[in-house]
Every structure is written in C-alpha cells, then in structure tokens.
Amino acid sequence: MTDPPVSHLTLQKPTPPPPAQTTPLPPLRHSTPRHTSSMTLLLPLPLPLLLLLLLPLPLAAAAASLPDDFAHLLDAKAALSDPASALAAWNPGLSPSLSPCRWPHLICSETSSPDPAVSNVLLSNLSLAGEFPAPLCELQLLVRLDLSYNSLSGPLPECLAALPSLRHLDLSGNGFSGEVPMSYGAGFPYLLTLSLAGNELSGEFPVFLANVSTLEELLLAYNPFVPSPVPEAVTGIQGLRILWLAGCGLVGKIPLSIGNLKSLINLDLSTNNLTGEIPRSIGRLESVSQIELYSNQLSGRLPEGMGALKKLRFFDASMNQLSGEMPTDLFLAPKLQSVHLYQNELTGRVPATLGDAAALNDLRLFTNRLVGELPPEFGKNSPLEFLDLSDNRISGTIPATLCRAGKLEQLLVLNNELVGPIPAELGQCRTLTRVRLPNNRLSGAVPPDMWGLPHLYLLELAGNALSGTMGPAIAMARNLSQLLISDNRFAGALPPELGRLPNLFELSAANNMFSGPLPASVAVVSTLGRLDLRNNSLSGELPRCVRRWQKMTQLDLSDNRLTGNIPAELGQLPVLNSLDLSNNELTGDVPVQLENLKLSLLNLSNNRLAGALPPLFAGDMYKDSFLGNPGLCRSGSCLSGRRANAGRRGLVGSITTSILTVAGVILLLGVAWFFHKYRRHRTRDTEAAGDKSTWVVTSFHKAEFDEKDILSCLNDEDNVVGTGAAGKVYKAVLGHGGDGNAVVAVKELWTSGDAAKKAAVEAGGGKDTFEAEVATLGRIRHKNIVKLWCCLRRGDQRLLVYEYMPNGSLGDLLHGGKGGLLDWPARHRIMVDAAEGLSYLHHDCAPPIVHRDVKSNNILLDAELHAKVADFGVARAVSNTPATYSAIAGSCGYIAPEYSYTLRITEKSDVYSFGVVMLELLTGKRPAGPELGEKDLVRWACGGIERDGVDSVLDPRLSGAPKDETRRALNVALLCASSLPINRPSMRSVVKLLLEVRAPESKEKAMEEKPLLV
Template identity: 55%
Template structure:
C-alpha cells in the first residue's frame, strides 16, 4: 500500500491533530512519522504551528504552497519518505547526507512529477536504479545520487530524460558497460560517473555530441583504450577528469580545442607518446595534471603560454629535453611539478619573477645551471624541491628574504659557496636539506629565528667552524644531521634543551671536548652518531637511561674511562665504541656475541669477549655469574606470580560471567543500520559467547554470529577501560557520529560496517564476515604456504586500493590509523578488504587512549615519536611494512630484528647478503623479479622521511604496473589456481 494512500488513516488515528493544519502540513507530518530523528531536527514539524512554511527545511511560495524541502545533513534515517510526493507543488527535494536506507522504487516517487531537483546523495539506498525515473520526473533538471549502494547496470531509459542538465552517480556499485546512451541527453551540462565498477569500457566518442557539457568526470570507471579525439569538440567543457583509469595511447592534440576548459585531469593512466602542442590556445586553463603516465619527449613551449595556467603537474613520466624558456611568461603559475622525468638544461634566469609561485618540485631530473634569483619574487614560495639534479653556483641571496618558505630540499646537487646569512633564520622553515653539495662557511647564529625548524640536514658538505650555541633555542628540532663536514669545537651546552631531538648525526667532523652531560631531556632520541671526531672524556652514565635510544656510535674518538654499566639498559641495534681509549671490564650484558665488534681498538678493555687482560684472581667474585643467577631467580618468582594470577582470573570469570547483557539492558539497546540487513539486537547478543570468538584485538573481541536467515556476520564488542565488558562511559555523540561516517564508506576493498548496536554502557559493531580471516593469521600461521606469490600480490593491490579510497576519495579524507596485516581481512576467494578504518579515531573521541590511536608495534611510522600525530603518510609507512611482510613472510616484531625495527633489518640484509635472503622461502623464485619490484615499493613506503613516501594513489599505480609488466591478471583469487 502506498504511504500517500494511508494518509487518511494517519489522520484518523491521531485525533489530536489541529484541523487548521492544511493538507500539505499533514503530508509533511506523515513523512516525518517514517523517519528516525535522533537530534530532533524536525522538532518544530508540529501541528502547534499550523503554518508548515515555518518548519525547518521547508520553503513555500504564495498561498502556503510547499515548493522545496531541504533536510540535508540532518542525521535522519529510515525509508525514503514517499509521503513528500503528496506535495503537489514540490520542485526541490534534498535528503543528502543522511541515513535513508531503503530501495528507490517506482512507487516511492509516484506523485513527484513536478520535481526539478532531486538530491539523495550520501545515503544508504540500495538496489537497482529505477528505470521509470525519466517518465515519472519529466521536468527533472538535476539528479544527484552520489555515494549510495545502487547496483546493477544504469537503465537504458536514463538516456530519455527530456530536460536533465546534471547527472551524478559517483561512488555506487554500478556495473555493466559505461552507459554510452547518456549521449542522448542533449541538454546535459554535467555528467559524473566516477568510481563505479563498470566493465572495462572505452570512453564513448558519442559523448562529444553533448555540446552543452561543462563537466565530464569519469575518474575510476575502468576505462580502457584511447582518449577519443572527438572530445576536443566540447567547446563548453570546463572540467575534464579521466584520471585513475587504464587509458593508453597519446593525449590527442584535439584537446587543445577545449576553448573553455579550466581543469584537465589525466593522471594515473598509461598514456604515452609526446605531450601535444597547442595548449597555448586554452586561454582559461588553470589546472593540468597528466602525472603518473608514460609520456615522453620534450615539454612543448606553448604549454606554458596558456595565459591563466596556475597548476601544472607532469611528474613521473619519461619527459626529456629542456624546460622551455616560455615558462617565465606564466603570470599565474603557482604550482609546478615536473619531478621524476629526464629533463635537462637550466631554468630560465627570470623564472619566478612574474608569477605567484608557491610550490616548485623539479626533483629527480638532470637539470643544471644556477637557481634563478627571482624564484620567490612573487612573495608566495612555500616549498622548493630541487633534489637530485646538477644545479650549481651559489644559493641566491634573495632566498634569504623568502619568509613564506616552509620546505627547502636541495640535496645531491653541485651547489657551493656560503649559505646566505638570513636564509638560516627563515621563520616558517621546518625542513632545510642541503646535503650532498659543496657548501662551505659556518652555521650562522641567525638560525635562532628559525623557530619552526624541525629537520636540519647538512651532511656531505664542507661546513666548518663551531656549532652555534643558538641551535639550542630550536625547540622543535627533531633531526640534526651534519656528518662528513669540517665542524669543530665542542657540542653546545644549549643542545641539552632540545627535548624533541630524535636523531643526532655529526660523525666524521673535527668536534672536540667532552660529551654533553645532563641530557635527560633527550627522551625521544633514537640515534646518536658522533663517530670519527676528537671527543674526549668519559661517557655520561645518563646516556644509558635514554628510553628509545637504539643506535649509538661513538667510535673513532679519544674517549676514555670505564664503559658505564647503565649502557646495559639500552636495546641497541647498532653499537660501536671502537677505536677509543676505554679501560676496565666490560659491563656483563654487553659482553655478548652481538657486540663482538663493538669494542675493537680499546687495549685497556677486558671481558669475556676480550682475552688476555684483567685476569681474575683466586677467590675473586664473578659479577657476571651473580647477575645471571639473580636474573634466573627473579624469572622463577615472576612465573609463579603469573600462574597464580591466571588461576585467580579463571576462577573469577567462571563465578562472574559477563558475556551477555542483563535483560533489562537489552531493552535499552539501539540498532543503527548502514546497509540493508534483516537482524535484531537479541539475535546478535544471544551469540556473544566464548565458543563464537574468532579474534581479539586492541580495540575489542570479535565473534562469529550466524543469523536466523543463515547469513553470517562478525560482531566486534569494544573493550571497556578495564577490558571486562563493553565500552563504558565517555562514548557520546562523537563516537556515534564518527561510526556513522564510517558506515557510509563504500568500496569493494573496504569491509562493510553493517550496523552499530549502541547503549550507554555498550558498543557493538556488526561487520561483513570474512571467512578466511586476517592476512596476519593466514601469512604467519600454519597455512602460510597457501599464499603463493600471485595471491600475495593481489592482496597487496586490493588493500592498497582500499586505503587509496580512504585517502583520496572520501571527503574529508579518512586516515586508517592502524594499518597492519591483522586489519586486512580475506574473503572466501582471498580477496582482501581493509577493516577497522578510522575506528581508533572514533574511540579517541570518547576516551583519550594513545595506545589505541598510535598504531601497532612494528607498524608505527618513526615520525610519530616526535609529532604524536597519525597522518596519511603514517598509513603509507604502515602499509609499506605490510608489503615487507608479504615479501619476507616474517612478523614485524621479532627479537632477531632488535627494538621493533623490521624495516632496517630488511635494508641491512639486502645490503649485506642480497635480495634473495629476505624473500620468504615458501615462495617460488620464478617470480623473483616481480617480488623484487614489490619489495622496492615497500621500501619506498617506509622511507624515514614522510615527504619521500608516495601517495596511496601512486602505490596502487606502481603495484598495477608490476602486475601488468609480468602478465599477471589482477583477478587471480584462488591460490590453488594461481
């Protein structure tokens, strides 16, 4: 029965309604009765106010006729309120960004024939697109159905809308070929089909017939073949987005005929050949991104002659030749990225003088000549990235006045001379990298005004003189590397105040004096390398109390005295005190085979590793034996205490079961559904017993629950503060809003969050069930041999696509915060899906628990130690660790690696023994070449500097290239058939 036909019954059974309320008011109230309104947004939809034109989201014209209803972002849920179609004059309806969770049937929209604007984006609508829409809504101008769960093919009838101007179907689960019949919509000005799982299809040449088209977005539509030259006839087109597909061939020169175009995005395809000429004709062009393709040849001069070009990105291609002189005539250019090409020659001398340049990245080319003096003359330069080229000459004096600069990376060039005095003290600069050049002179005291400086990288130059005392004022300093220079004098006492210091590398200089004492504030220091200097005196005992120090190299100095016993406290993966003047006995725990080469060249030392000195006299106590015996006794006592505690906990648990909620509490439970799923709260709660536990993690315990209809789901019961039951106090609207956001995420490589069962004292999350469990269990368990290399590569690609969706396609972007192999789940065919995304953030809003938001041991990016922030780059580091897991078959935390340093272990083994020695022995070495390529991607993702890590979009492209280059089909799913 249609809801509108039930309106008389609605009036009959609610006699208190004021009969002064008109028919349209009654229709609105009837629509409200079908919706859940947790925040009382519709509280003033009340018969007490007989004029519905005063109600929230309602717009009227004369005679109190409702013409528009806008309830976007109101947290409403329930079925589509078809009673709104009883409003005879309704032309505008928006329910965007809610939880409307029904299908969209033909009957639901019956009566809405006057609509010109329908926006149901960002909801939970399911099922096929209704084929009847064009005939039911003949006046429709704008149809917005983005980010729902619509599935199946786009109906052919959608080519029959008589007046449609805008159609957006982004981010659904649509299949079939790209709907070329939409070319029949002659009045269409905006067409957006991005991010659907269409079958591999070419761009329909017929789209060139849409002469009024202003926006064409086909990103992530599984496009193949060439870009049709016919698209150049779209003279009204302003925005063309064909990114993130598998397009091949060259960029057609006809695109230079898009006379109105403002933005062209072609990145992440397989386009090849030279870049076309004629772009100077594009007088409106402001943004051009053709990065991450296989373009070659030189950059045409007229690309830079497009008079309004602001943003040009052509990085990661194979472009060769020189940068045209015409670049200096770009008066609006603020973002230029040409890195990772094969460009040669020098930059125009006046480049930057006539444009508001903000971001310049020309890294990894073969450019030479001097850095143009006017790069910052526009007063907007923030990032200057010229690393790995052959630039020469001095650093321009003008850069010392570039107060907007935040990053300057100029390593591995041929630059020389003194660094301008004022350049050292730029107030917003946080990264200054000059390594691998021939700079000389001293580090200026002007550095004291560089208040934001976090990384000062000066290694492999000819800097001389003392380190200025002013460096101790840089409270944000994390890394100071100035190895292989000619620095002299003693370490400034003020450096003791650098509480955020994480890495200090000054090896191979001429530093003298004693080591700093009183460095207890260096609690974040992980690396200290002062080797090959002229330091003297003894080692301060407090160095042994630095909590995260794992790299200590003081070799090649003139240090003396005994080695402090406190150094035994450190968990060192690199330790070298060789070639000094130490004497006395080695601390017992340092007299181990792991450190057998750490004390060479100290003739006064003695111990079990060093024979011939310090002989033990008869009756002398053996301190090493005493320590070992004390440790053994302590261990026995500790084990006994653990056994007693386990017994007590087991007894208490049996006496105090808490797996199920009391019956009175069950009545207060609330189920919030994000997908179409038939279940009840009790159906879930009745299965939460220990027999159904399938996993336990940092955030909760997971149960396998079989529903009455035969479907299987996974239920996560979040830990409370004491891990005794459900999550307790502190989880209010912030948690529910965050989980609601996660419930709207739609991607084939993201585990579906079906629903959330909430209560003041309990949070249950109901997920899609993944029968093959987690990648971590599969890879490191007894069945790890099942995962042959083609399957592992497919898992890596699936997970990368899921993370790329979270980072690049969600608005705002979602940072996973705990990427690890145990959060990558496998379906019945070994397809991989990312789980627990954003959950740590949701929990953080209710309970400040850094152990939850920081990630998992072995996966945490190194910068977390000094920023305490998890970003997209942190996710990429963690994913790099997962790639290394897939290649090596090892768990990231192993005593063999030292203190949680799986990444450095992989690097060291490769350097010393070769790639073969890190590859999982269970893998077939016929895949060695592609394994090596994937290993390199993992090492790139785990670069210690966040800015060097690729984006997840780039990682996906690189993995796809590996699969393509080795004739692997990404659809491999069954490991037995791989």
C-alpha cells in the same frame, strides 16, 4: 618532491566536499538493507497509513491535512533509516501552525494552486541509509534533488526519469549498485546536472546518457563500469560544461571529437587506462579552465596549441608515458596557474617561455628526463608557490628571481646537476616552508638569513659542496623540524642557538668539517629524535644531562674526537635503538645502564674504554660492538693484558665489593622469598575459608587448570607482561602442564571505578571490554584468532584467560630492539595470518564482526611467529541497522578517515587499519610520530613514494628481500589504506592478493624456514 594531485577549483574532483557542493566525492559506503517492521506482515496496510493510525489523534489529523507533496515527504522519511535524526523536524505534530515549507532541507516554489509545492530536496551528507525512497518520485514540481554522501544502496530508481521539472539530480557518494537504468537516456527532458559519481554502478558504460541533450554537467566518476572506450557520443552534447569520468575503467584513445565541446569548462578523464596521444583538438576547448588526464597510459608528445586556451588554469597529465619536448606555447596560456607533468618521460629543455608565465604558481615536472638550464628570469613574472623539478638532469644555477613575488613556499630540485651558490634572494624569502636541494653540485656559503627563515620546517642541502658556517640566525627558525646538511664542507662550531629550536626532530650533519664541542644546549631539545654528526672533528665531552631526549631513536657521533665518559643517562632514553659512538677518544667504563636500551645497533669500537663489560654485552651478539678497546674485559678475561698489572689494591677492592654485593643480593632474595610464601599462604587460607566459591568461572575450551592456578599468578607483579587501557596482562605458568596449557595469559580488567574502563565503555557503545570480549571470543574459533580459555568474574573483578603468545605483540617486536630479526618471509607470513583472521570475522561469522581496533599491538605472535588477532574489547557485530557511537574506538594512526567523523561501523574501517599494519611491516615505521612530521604513516608513505620512489619508504632491514614481492605487498597495503572506502578490497580479497605476493618458489622455501626467535 610532492604530494598527490590536489584540487584546484570547485569544478575539479573535489576533496573533501562540503554538503552543498555540486561536484561529488566518491562515497563513504555503509550499505545497509532497509529494516522491515514485522508489523507490516501482520497488518497488510500501506506503511504511511499504518504510521498515521499509530500517531496520536491530533498528529494523525495534522498529517492527513498536509498538501500532497509533504505527505509524500513523510512517506519518504518513513522509508529511510535516519540514525542522526536529521529529518526529525519533518513532523506536522511538532508545530502545527508552522508551514511545512519551513521544514529543514526543503525549498518550496509558488504555484497557481493554493497548496505549496516542493521544488528542492537537499538531503546531502545526513547519514541516511536504505534504498532510494520511491515517494520522492511523486514530487511533480521537483527541480533539484540532492541525496549525495549518504549510505543509500540498492538499484538506481527508474521513476526519477519521469519527473517533468527535474533539472539537477545528485546521487553521488552513496552505495547504489547495478546498471544505470536505460530510462535515464530516454527521460529527463530538462535535466542539466546528473551526478552519479562515487557509487558501485557496474555493467556497460551508460553511453545512452548522451541522449540527454540538455545536460551541462555529467559526473560518473569512480564507478566500476566494464572497460569501455570514451563514448564519442558524449562529445555531441553541445552545452556540456563539466565532464567528470575519472576512474570509470575507460580504455582506448581520447576521441578527436573532444574538441567539439566548446562550452566545456572542466574535463576530467584521470585514473583510467587511456592510451595513445593527447589529441591536438584539445586545443579547441576555448572555454576550458581545467584539464585532468593524470594516471593513464597516454604516450607521445604533448600537443601544441594549448597556449591559445585563454581560460585554461589547471593542466595535469602526470603519471603517464608522455615523451619528447614540452611545446613552447604551453606556458603562454594567459591564466595558466598549475602544470603537473611529473612521472613521465619528457626530454629536452624546459621552454624559455616558462619565464613569461604570468599566472603560474604551481609547477611539478619531477621524474622526467629534462636537461639544460632554467630561464634566468623564471619567477620574475610568476607568483610561484610550489616548484618541484626533482629527478631530472637540470643544470646551471638556481634563478635568483624564484621568489620575486614573495609567495614561494616549497622549492624542490633534488637530484639534478645544479651548480653555483644558493642565491642570496632565497634567504629573504620568508614564505618558504620546505627546501630540498640535495644531491646537486651547489657550492659556496648558505645565505646567512636562510638558516633562520621563520616558517621553514625542512631544510635539506645534503650531498653538495656547500661551505661556510652555520650562523646564529638559526635561532629564528622556530618551525624547523628537519635540518639535513650531510656530505658538504661546512666548518666551524655548531651554534649553541640550536638548543632554541622548539620543533627540531632531526639534525643530520655527517661528513662535514664541524669542530669544537657539541653544544650543551642541544641536550635540552626535547623534540630531537635523530642526531647524526658522524665524521666531523667535534671534540670535548658528551653532554651530561640528556634525559630530555625522550624521543631520540638514533644517535650517531662516530668518527669525531670526543673525550670523557659515556653518560649513564643514555640508558634512560626510552626509544633509543641505534647508538654509535665509535672511533672517538672516550674513556671510562661502559655504563651498565645501557643494558636498559632495546638496541638494534650498538657500536662503541675504537675508543679508550676500560673495565668489565656489563653482563648483557658480554655475549656473542655484541662481540663486534667493542672492538679496539683493549682495556675492556669480557667474562673475567680482558681483551688485552694491558690491565693485568693495574694494581693489587684495586683488585682486592673490587673483590671485596663483589662479595658484599653478592651477599646483599642473597639477603634481598631471601626476604622477597619469605614475603612471597607468606602472601601465598594467606591467599590459600582465604580460599579455604570459602572465598574461592565466589568466583564464577565460564569455560570455552576444555582446560586442565582451575581458578586457584590462575589467581596465584596475580600476587606477583613480576608476572606482569603488559598494561593497557583495559587492564593488566599477567603470564601464568601452571604446574599441570598438558597440551598447551602449561602457560596462559591472564588479563585482569580495571574495576568499574577506573576512568580507563569508563572510556572503554563509551567507545564500545555501552558495553564494557569484558562483555565484548566474552561475547565475541566465546563463540568464534579460528587458527588466527587468539583462543579464550575461560573467564572469571567476582563482583567488580573480572579476568580473561587466553592462550599465551611467547613472542608478544607485533608492535613491540617490530618497533623494539628485535625488529631487525623479522625477515621478509616472516613479515609476509604475519600479513597473511592476520588477514585470514580478519577475513574470518568479516565473511565467515554470522552476523559479521568488525574488530574496530586493528593495530600491530593487537596482533600477537606465537613461538613460530604465526600471527593471531587479539583484543576484542571494542569489537561489534554488524546488524541490519547501522550503529552509531558517541566516541571513536581505535588508535591514533589506524582510524579510517570516514570513521573518524561518521562514527559508523563498517568492515572497510578494519581494512584501512590493516593496511596501516601492513605499512608498518613494510616501512618499519610507527603509524604516527615525530619522525613522520605532521603526517600519518599512510600520507608519509604516499608522499615518499611520489618524491623518492618505492625503495625510499621500505624498511632498510628488508634490503635483501625480493623487490618485486615487497612492491606488490606495498601496492596491497596502499589499496587497503585508500581514503575512499569504495576503493578498498574486502578482507577475503586481501588474503588472495597477499598469497599472490610471493613467487611459488619463495612460498615453498618459506615452508621449510625455522622460526627466528621465541
């Protein structure tokens, strides 16, 4: 269907803002108290005077000779934390001959005085931190002050209201807290712009700001005010041009007096809890260009009269409870470009006036109850770019004029009742990038040119009655990633040109009438991840060389007429987890190489396979995977007597081969045992000669093993259970036994010459992973933090010894062949365990610890599937002064948006990463990869929910889970993964929310459940 609402012009909620943009974004919060030097306690001197005394004499003299405004600026600089050195040039000693008016981020004005005066201070997006610098209030001729998008905290300054010349004040995108000072309603005699959006302001909504009668722009969006009605007093500010009150906790009805704002250009009351109808008086906003009312609880019919708004360009009232028919005059507003009314309860027909909308380029009406046909000339007079009418009951044919202007990019009309053919004109629409028309009643052939549209990346036509063939023109679709045409009546051979699509990830053409062989060229498409051609009439053999399918996860060729052997190369596909070749005419044996696969589904039933099953497949787990193959033998017993008389020579030959194989295996094992004993003997001799004493051992818990037990496991590569950027991890089985000490995990870090370690040091801000993990894990104790037994050091060699977690990492288990064994209670328990571990780090450690690399592979599972947070190689304690690093720590798909460009440590970055982990558990998807297209998991999930509903993104393996519980968990995950740090809850709150996800009876039942696997 569609993505979330987007900004339409600079007047609207901007995302993301350039530094000089007036309209604010909610903040990237890094609230940090100002550091106070201990020297100020010893010398009771004013800080500016103290700084002057510490300067070299020429520099102090230069500062002392500055005009007053610039001395105040130096005082303000001294009061701020400036990690990026953005204000380094504010230094009179650097260029004494240079006028201070040439300092960056300043503009001076001419005055009658010989000394210049500062009129503009523009400090937006400079990573400044601390409280508001009070010396700025001394700039008496200041006209514009912009401190937006920094990390300032503390209360709002009252002194600003006394500045006589101030016209524009922008403090948005910071972490200011507390209430808006009452003085803001009594001061500001000439203020035109007041932007406090995206902070942490609380208390009562500041209705008194309506007293600032000169205001033209009032922006208070995204602050957690106490729920309050829309202040009617604000509608009395006659000159108001921008009113941005989104996300302010507003309740009640929109006041009728809103129509009094004749100068209003941008009205944004979105993301509140407003109720009632949209007042008809909104049609009197004669200057309005943009109206944003989405994500409220508005009800009733849309008001008539909006067609008279001559300047209206953008109207968004989506995600409400609006009902009834759309007013016929809505689309008569002459400049109307975008209408978003999706996810409401609108009924009736789409107005015929839609065909006359001269400027309309974006129409989103999905998930309503609309019926009837579309205007036949819809698009003839409109420069349409985006059309989404999905999930309605629209009937009739697709208008042939939709792309008349040659700009249509996305056409989404899935789940309706459209009939007839796809217009030939759409095959000529070369601007199309996404076409979704599934689950309608379309018929006839697809326009030949439509197969080869050059910019199309998604063509979804499944669930119709389309016929004809797939033409060779598809070779021109160089950008095509997903071709979804299942459940139609397509026939003929699949064109060999499919092998020329460089970006094809999914080909789903099941339940059609395709015939002929599977083109060998398909085997060379290295991007292919899903191939579903079940229930066709394909014949011939499977392609032999499939090694390029390195991204293939699902292969379904069942219910065809395929012959020949199963290619052994299928066993070399690293991520294949679903293989279905059932109901064909395949012959030969089951390749032993298939044992290499981590399969959640294997079905080779109803073929003509013969011979002995590979040992892995002979167990009960795969008993239903080979039905209907009477020639197969399991555990020495054939499934039928058909092969009992196959010939004694063959039997004798197989016995001889078996004997020789067993003899060879015994010989190889003997040689391996000899070398193992020899190496162990030499190791012991070396240690006896005094080498052992060079190891430095630091213990953090009482252990019943020593370094000799640990070092012995490093001589056998068979003990390696994992390899990462920091080093190898070994499983060490110790002979002493004892309480939990029988098995440990040993991480051998790369030596100092390794490039991997160098990268780890850069990401860690100068510390290597060994120092970081020892410093962190050595001093913390929690049941959901992996236990560090001890560390060993000898020169460049460094070992970390942890408790052993039998079920490995969550990522390997969830995305491997055993992911289906994690039921909903287990996944919920893992979420709670990991959240409690992170909550301990953030709230119970002093100073707090930020993990910086939260991901599913760093969450380990014990024998009972309880989760523990691990791998603290890049973890850091949060000090009073925020740290900035030269490289990003973290993993692709998990990194919070603000961290990727600020490189600043914050607990909210961990919260975002944990939200991604929760989405992994709920969707079964990896955080990034070809199956998500160009999106990461967060954007994929949000888009999927908006298009197809919540159930469409949930892991099918959770189909038996209570829907209310999984939906509540999904809400928590999306809250954690909010793009704005201010909207993310603390980890302590996350734990509470997760504990409330499951019903009490579910929790009691979960306590009695046994572990699923070990």
